[in-house]
Amino acid sequence: MPYRRLPKTDQARIRALRAAIESSIENGVYTNVISYNTYHRAKSFLEKFEREVAVYKRCVQEQSSKRGNVKYEEALKKARMYVSHFIQVLSMSIMRGEIARSKRPYYGLPEDEDTVPNLFSESAVLEWGVKVIEGERKRQAEGGVAIYNPTMGRVSVVFELFKEMYDRQQSLQARTNEALRNISDMRFEADEIIFEAWGEIEKSFAGMQGAARIKKCASYGVIYYERPDRKRKNENVDD
Numbered sequence: 057m058p059y060r061r062l063p064k065t066d067q068a069r070i071r072a073l074r075a076a077i078e079s080s081i082e083n084g085v086y087t088n089v090i091s092y093n094t095y096h097r098a099k100s101f102l103e104k105f106e107r108e109v110a111v112y113k114r115c116v117q118e119q120s121s122k123r124g125n126v127k128y129e130e131a132l133k134k135a136r137m138y139v140s141h142f143i144q145v146l147s148m149s150i151m152r153g154e155i156a157r158s159k160r161p162y163y164g165l166p167e168d169e170d171t172v173p174n175l176f177s178e179s180a181v182l183e184w185g186v187k188v189i190e191g192e193r194k195r196q197a198e199g200g201v202a203i204y205n206p207t208m209g210r211v212s213v214v215f216e217l218f219k220e221m222y223d224r225q226q227s228l229q230a231r232t233n234e235a236l237r238n239i240s241d242m243r244f245e246a247d248e249i250i251f252e253a254w255g256e257i258e259k260s261f262a263g264m265q266g267a268a269r270i271k272k273c274a275s276y277g278v279i280y281y282e283r284p285d286r287k288r289k290n291e292n293v294d295d
Contacts, residue, residue, distance in 0.1 A: 058270055058280040060254060062247050066109050066239060068279075069246045073102045075277025076253040089276060090256040098249050105242055112235035119228050128221050135218035136175045138211045139185050143172050145203055146188075155200065163191030178222060185215040254278045 063069045077099050080087050086095070146163065147170040149155040160167045164187035175181050192208040202208065257276045261269050270280055 058282050060258075060278055060280050062250060063279065066105075066243070069243070069250065070102065070106055070109065072250050072277045072279065073098050073105070073246065073253075075275075076250070076257065077102065079276040089260045090253050094249070094253050094256060098253055101242075101245060101249055105239075105246060108235055108238045108242065112232060112239060115228050115232040115235060119225070119232065128225060131214075131218040131221050132178060132181065135185060135215050136181050138206055138214045139181060139188055140172055140175055142188050142192075142203065142206055142208070142211050143184070145205065147172075149203060155195075155203075159191075159195050159200070162194050163188050165191075182219065182222065185211075185219070189215065 063072050076090060077095065080089055080095050086092070090098075143163070143165070146155065146160075146165075150157050150160065151170070157167055164184070165173075173180065173184050175184060189208065189212055192203065192211075196202055196208075254273075254277075257273050257278055258269075261272045264272055274280060
């Protein structure tokens with residue numbers, strides 16, 4: 057005897073709910089196969105569940121789009137290069153005596169070293185981009201001559217473009233995580249509604265027998281599986 061089993065994926069849950077809802081209306085008339093309360097609850101819930109699943113998919117797709125990733129990587133690479141070059145030019149200007157070594161702390165750099173910070177990570181580029189921009193502004197505000205090649209104006213433009221794309225990525229990730237949490241929280245209710253609807257569907261067709269009853273219930277979205285022992289038996293017969 058086949059047995060029913062609740063859906064395991066969100067798409068399967070959506071299909072089961074939609075089947076129960078759509079099959080309950082024939083020629084625009086409510087059939088009473090499932091109770092009106094269950095029908096109304098399933099319909100209202102499905103709209104919210106589908107919307108949240110769609111939001112999650114859209115966010116994931118946007119995050120993983122090849123074009124978007126290429127643009128983001130290019131912006132990160134360029135910001136890293138400009139911040140690094142600016143710090144190198146600053147160090148050379150100090151070595152030539154054009155800028156006092158005491159100004160290095162303005163940029164968050166140790167006064168007694170000429171090394172360039174590790175800019176491998178995104179967070180490091182963000183951190184040092186802010187530091188060099190603020191440091192250069194402070195030094196120039198005190199009357200210091202501007203550094204060129206690259207100019208701080210150019211560094212700022214490149215850095216802000218990267219930061220804008222980074223913030224967008226973070227916003228998308230936050231929305232993706234939010235949608236995933238919402239979906240996870242909704243799964244129990246989805247299964248609860250499906251379980252209730254399937255019970256009512258089977259009860260409505262309790263007068264039918266065997267395969268005909270299974271087929272009829274399945275048309276309302278009930279998912280049946282053949283028991284493993286039955287399946288093995290059939291396979292042995294086929295052999």
